Amino acid sequence: DAGVIQSPRHEVTEMGQEVTLRCKPISGHDYLFWYRQTMMRGLELLIYFNNNVPIDDSGMPEDRFSAKMPNASFSTLKIQPSEPRDSAVYFCASSSAGPIQHNEQFFGPGTRLTVL
């Protein structure tokens, strides 16, 4: 398996522009997570899905952020409009819930976003 795939790996944009980050989870995994990593705040959970349904979006910073999972193999995180303080590395992770709780989350390589 190729692991969790994220695109783009790097994104540089100007303030006010729309940014879309993409994630393909590991095939067969039914949980998908979006995290944000910054120097100031560390790693923060933004939102997670189970079977394509958003379960907890309490970590989404504000209405400018939205996430969708139209099918089991694809998710997007959109920022519109983007601001310089959104600059961070955004990670997608997936896991498979089964009879054993707390299954390992597999992380993608991340998207480094820079908003000028």
Add this chain to the structure above:
Amino acid sequence: GDSVTQMEGPVTLSEEAFLTINCTYTATGYPSLFWYVQYPGEGLQLLLKATKADDKGSNKGFEATYRKETTSFHLEKGSVQVSDSAVYFCALMPKGGGADGLTFGKGTHLIIQP
């Protein structure tokens, strides 16, 4: 809410030195505990985990023991190598079923010098 506190970095050691990275947590009940490692330019990888009190997780020479009485999960390695240079994250996942998101510490940057 749940939280994880780990020692500030960077931690700089010589090759073959003994490593300890402290981690303490605050959570309701008895969460599962994890150490993740992030090598430069990569995503996080699970290093080891423990799901109940007194469990010891181990992998690649690293160990950590789930201490309920001190709410700690310190990471140790007897002899570090240059290739261990990375950022290490302590994390918890609350009990309660399902696969909730992880709560991470801020990370500890480890630098091993030859």
